[in-house]
Amino acid sequence: MRIAFIVGQFPVASKTFILNQIIGLVDRGHEVDIYADVPAYQSSVHGDIRNYDLYKNICYEYPLPSEFLARQAEKIKLLAHCFFRNPFAVLNTLNAARYGQQATSFKLLCRAEPAISRPSSYDIVHCHFGLNAIRGLLLKEVKALKGKLVTTFHGVDITKHLQVYGNDMYDQLWTKGDLFLPISDLFLKKIVNLGCQQDKTHVHHMGIDxxxxxxxxxxxxxxxxxxxxxxxxxxxxxxxxxxxxxxxxxxxxxxxxxxxxxxxxxxxxxxxxxxxxxxxxxxxxxxxxxxxxxxxxxxxxxxxxxxxxxxxxxxxxxxxxxxxxxxxxxxxxxxxxxxxxxxxxxxxxxxxxxxxxxxxxxxxxxxxxxxxxxxxxxxxxxxxxxxxxxxxxxxxxxxxxxxxxxxxx
CATH class of the missing domain: 3.40.50.2000 (Glycogen Phosphorylase B;)
Structure with a gap:
């Protein structure tokens, strides 16, 4: 299988549970790409990142410079680079009527660029944490990414984030996502109470070797x-x-x-x-x-x-x-x-x-x-x-x- 993981920062020392899944899938012969926001700047990196040469599989959001003229020039370069590979996805990311400032600022195109730049048809798109699943859903919607959408909920995404964004923040995800993997029985009950269909859920623990x-x-x-x-x-x-x-x-x-x-x-x-x-x-x-x-x-x-x-x-x-x-x-x-x-x-x-x-x-x-x-x-x-x-x-x-x-x- 071809599997895309959508995460936030990566690699992060405190999130070895995600790394354990990734290397387990690689060991079983599956192809894994990792879509991350930004690198995690830390003094040490987990040995398995090097042992499995995972850096070549990590795709980071396209960075735009902060200086105005340089930023505009980079946008033109980004547009040309992506349009050649997937014009439909590019046009979708620039739909200001639907995506507002995310489109006009090129933020959505920057997020989509890693998927546009490589073969982006996956069997599974596995998102860790709810906010990353919303991002994955968006990348599928603009046709930058293909695959069954699987979401793992860990804790902050159905506790703190609900207080910030509201209990309806995942309403579209419940409808359009394919499977939800809360890491505990408690969280399964919580996402069902929030509106997720019971038959789309399965408790799947994080684990250790x-x-x-x-x-x-x-x-x-x-x-x-x-x-x-x-x-x-x-x-x-x-x-x-x-x-x-x-x-x-x-x-x-x-x-x-x-x-x-x-x-x-x-x-x-x-x-x-x-x-x-x-x-x-x-x-x-x-x-x-x-x-x-x-x-x-x-x-x-x-x-x-x-x-x-x-x-x-x-x-x-x-x-x-x-x-x-x-x-x-x-x-x-x-x-x-x-x-x-x-x-x-x-x-x-x-x-x-x-x-x-x-x-x-x-x-x-x-x-x-x-x-x-x-x-x-x-x-x-x-x-x-x-x-x-x-x-x-x-x-x-x-x-x-x-x-x-x-x-x-």
């Missing part, structure tokens, strides 16, 4: 601190402020712990200042962004994973965090929250504990429970590994994804 995450039974020796870990971007919905405050409570009770926070983000300075204000610098450490191999090494040396996710003030929510799957695959007990799709992954009292969002005291209580009962770690960790192997194994999920695609053809 379990073979990369070695299971280790967790035990505590008496001569070392308990090592806690969090792996995520430092943004509001990850709730790291609450885990920092909970760990501070443990320290004040003379429970010997070390807390390592892996990740970067806009709240980094704020959270580091919070640690200083709590006088916790000796116990809580910020390790920054790490390659996956480094994350695995950190988790191998950790005992408990904390994922204190919350609903942001702007309505943004998690889906089912991949970092939780990775830690569970490695045999770590989890302390997380009753947030979004997390209860579908973490079974309360079996593979970890779930507490209400923003409840520092209860978060601290569950961490203390695990700290004073290390005999619970091994059984919880084994249960977690089995859950991930059964329901979140990327190899099984990618096989299922191919079957899902083929059912549309």
């Amino acid at each position: 379990c073979s990369k995450f070695k299971y280790v039974s967790r035990h505590l020796s008496s001569d070392r601190p308990i090592v806690l870990a969090t792996v995520n971007r430092l943004v509001e919905k990850k709730g790291v402020e609450y885990s920092i405050r909970a760990v501070a409570q443990l320290i004040h009770k003379n429970i010997l712990v070390q807390y390592n926070i892996v990740g970067e983000g806009p709240l980094s300075d704020h959270l580091q200042q919070l640690v200083k204000n709590l006088n916790m610098e000796r116990h809580i450490h910020f390790l920054g962004w790490k390659e996956q191999s480094d994350v695995i090494e950190i988790l191998e040396k950790s005992d408990i994973l904390i994922a204190p996710s919350v609903t942001s003030n702007n309505g943004d929510q998690e889906g089912i965090p991949v970092a939780l799957m990775e830690a569970m695959a490695m045999g770590m007990p989890i302390v997380s929250t009753q947030h979004s799709g997390i209860p579908e992954l973490v079974q309360h009292n079996r593979s970890g504990f779930l507490v209400p969002e923003r409840d520092v005291d209860e978060l601290a209580n569950k961490l203390e429970c695990l700290a004073i009962n290390p005999n619970m770690w091994s059984e919880m960790g084994l249960t977690g590994r089995r859950i991930v192997e059964k329901d979140y194994n990327i190899h099984h999920l990618n096989d299922q994804l191919v079957d899902i695609y083929q059912s549309l053809l």
